[in-house]
Amino acid sequence: MKNITIGIDIGGTNTVIGVVDQNGMIIDKKNLLTKNYPLLDSFITALHDTIEDLIQKNNLFIKAIGIGAPDANYYRGTIEHAPNLAWKGIVPLCDLLKKFYSIPVVITNDANAAALGEMVYGGAKNMKHFALITLGTGLGSGIVVDGNMVYGATGFAGELGHTIIEYNGRDCGCGRKGCLECYVSATGICRTVSELLGKRKNASKLRSISYENLDSSIIASAANDGDKIALEAFTISAKHLAFSLVNLIALLSPEAIFISGGLAGAGDVFFKPLRQYVEENIEILFKNSVKIIPSEIDGKDAAILGASALAWKEIE
Amino acid sequence: MKNITIGIDIGGTNTVIGVVDQNGMIIDKKNLLTKNYPLLDSFITALHDTIEDLIQKNNLFIKAIGIGAPDANYYRGTIEHAPNLAWKGIVPLCDLLKKFYSIPVVITNDANAAALGEMVYGGAKNMKHFALITLGTGLGSGIVVDGNMVYGATGFAGELGHTIIEYNGRDCGCGRKGCLECYVSATGICRTVSELLGKRKNASKLRSISYENLDSSIIASAANDGDKIALEAFTISAKHLAFSLVNLIALLSPEAIFISGGLAGAGDVFFKPLRQYVEENIEILFKNSVKIIPSEIDGKDAAILGASALAWKEIE
Numbered sequence: 001m002k003n004i005t006i007g008i009d010i011g012g013t014n015t016v017i018g019v020v021d022q023n024g025m026i027i028d029k030k031n032l033l034t035k036n037y038p039l040l041d042s043f044i045t046a047l048h049d050t051i052e053d054l055i056q057k058n059n060l061f062i063k064a065i066g067i068g069a070p071d072a073n074y075y076r077g078t079i080e081h082a083p084n085l086a087w088k089g090i091v092p093l094c095d096l097l098k099k100f101y102s103i104p105v106v107i108t109n110d111a112n113a114a115a116l117g118e119m120v121y122g123g124a125k126n127m128k129h130f131a132l133i134t135l136g137t138g139l140g141s142g143i144v145v146d147g148n149m150v151y152g153a154t155g156f157a158g159e160l161g162h163t164i165i166e167y168n169g170r171d172c173g174c175g176r177k178g179c180l181e182c183y184v185s186a187t188g189i190c191r192t193v194s195e196l197l198g199k200r201k202n203a204s205k206l207r208s209i210s211y212e213n214l215d216s217s218i219i220a221s222a223a224n225d226g227d228k229i230a231l232e233a234f235t236i237s238a239k240h241l242a243f244s245l246v247n248l249i250a251l252l253s254p255e256a257i258f259i260s261g262g263l264a265g266a267g268d269v270f271f272k273p274l275r276q277y278v279e280e281n282i283e284i285l286f287k288n289s290v291k292i293i294p295s296e297i298d299g300k301d302a303a304i305l306g307a308s309a310l311a312w313k314e315i316e
Numbered sequence: 317m318k319n320i321t322i323g324i325d326i327g328g329t330n331t332v333i334g335v336v337d338q339n340g341m342i343i344d345k346k347n348l349l350t351k352n353y354p355l356l357d358s359f360i361t362a363l364h365d366t367i368e369d370l371i372q373k374n375n376l377f378i379k380a381i382g383i384g385a386p387d388a389n390y391y392r393g394t395i396e397h398a399p400n401l402a403w404k405g406i407v408p409l410c411d412l413l414k415k416f417y418s419i420p421v422v423i424t425n426d427a428n429a430a431a432l433g434e435m436v437y438g439g440a441k442n443m444k445h446f447a448l449i450t451l452g453t454g455l456g457s458g459i460v461v462d463g464n465m466v467y468g469a470t471g472f473a474g475e476l477g478h479t480i481i482e483y484n485g486r487d488c489g490c491g492r493k494g495c496l497e498c499y500v501s502a503t504g505i506c507r508t509v510s511e512l513l514g515k516r517k518n519a520s521k522l523r524s525i526s527y528e529n530l531d532s533s534i535i536a537s538a539a540n541d542g543d544k545i546a547l548e549a550f551t552i553s554a555k556h557l558a559f560s561l562v563n564l565i566a567l568l569s570p571e572a573i574f575i576s577g578g579l580a581g582a583g584d585v586f587f588k589p590l591r592q593y594v595e596e597n598i599e600i601l602f603k604n605s606v607k608i609i610p611s612e613i614d615g616k617d618a619a620i621l622g623a624s625a626l627a628w629k630e631i632e
Binding site (some may be wrong): 097101127128143145146148150151152153154155156157158159160162163164167169175176242246247248250251252253281283284285286289290 | 594599
């Protein structure tokens, strides 16, 4: 029987359950449509059944279960008030799964899980100090100090996306104004394009697309075709992120900052100005001490790898 | 023979050598005038002689030596390019002292030492996650995560004073523009007063004082007498610091943030708006999770206590 962990990625649409060995090999995986289980009890039953199927089919010995989910709290083993999930309030997910398994069951938010995935399987394997930033619909981040995930006093540390970069700036989903994720994320870059379409006179293929139909991959493709508005939008996003990274570096002095998710996939139109602004504005003490690089485990299995990495770290 | 550590605080003017027991009792201390020793060798000799005097006089067993100094690097045991000290370049202070003592000899910067002092002897005794901010001529900070000082990959982590809060803002001594310490420090509040004297029409006793003669204690005294310009300067400093703290909290979720140094001594005129702006702007996840309080070991012996705390932590 092979020693494995189960990595579970819970999203608003899909939940993916993966069987992962210590080398990051995904031995098997299964999908659940999260939306089909608006009642928590039925979701837990389906999750348990799926895990049992995977175990019996593959003749496995589970060492631990790791879960990545939005608004998850590592200390309490809960998902708390997640706006994109049907289960409201505080969901004691780990306790509910522990009824079936007498092994460690741990949870953390998606970005923390991604950072752990980078540490266990990706580019941060030998690093003690790094951060990982996920640029999806929002901006998530996971911070590792001295080889350990930073959860802080509340378990909610690592909210780089909700650091305020502009006083009285853009409205944020968190109820405040000017948070970094309003500028640097798939949504943020659409907002920037919309502002630029008003501000600039340049011709742009983005002028024919409604705000509702705009997305970051359209902007990335336009930028890579030389569209001036799209290129400026990436430069502005890069500049905002660069200033936040320069400040993060001053506080925590990481060896590397990994970037994953949609905007990172745009390549040079994003990374080139990002590295340039960091280089120009970093405090001299930290010059040449930090790599700003794409995640090595970015892609569709990153979330399962991250969740399973959390499980491996727990039994370490 | 009593077990003690030696705590050494090296400043541009004075070096204080203290004998400290595990309860933070300062058994004895001596002073050296740092400026009398422009040659490093003569300083080391004087330091060694002073330590020997203290040991023999008090019949002590030294467990470790801790040093707080500007621009110190914990990993390398060095002081590096300190503008306020006579010894230029990289000073391998720990190695030089280890020639005389086969015990741990460790160094860190003043603000980190102060944070360790708070943890070992002060208000952070049972805390795993906190930050300490020193508001002196500049703004220093020490960050503790999971009970350990954050040094980062380079050993220079904790530079909250050099996080950029205003793009193209005030000139900073670090060669960049808009760093927090240009706004929130003894110097920063003088700069704010000077700007306000131009901007406002209010009568103010500060109008009779030249920029060169202005200092933060004069401003604090004016504020406590109800001077409108001085009060507004404290409110502006508090607001700038509050936004940086709100962002620090989002990243690291500390239990407490301790404030020490001159501006903190101004009392309510600073702490009241500081707490109010933090309360108004903190992300909801962290509401009521963080105390913003004065350091409990602030005062003239804080630096020696901090340095000795570093020594106790090292042998822990």
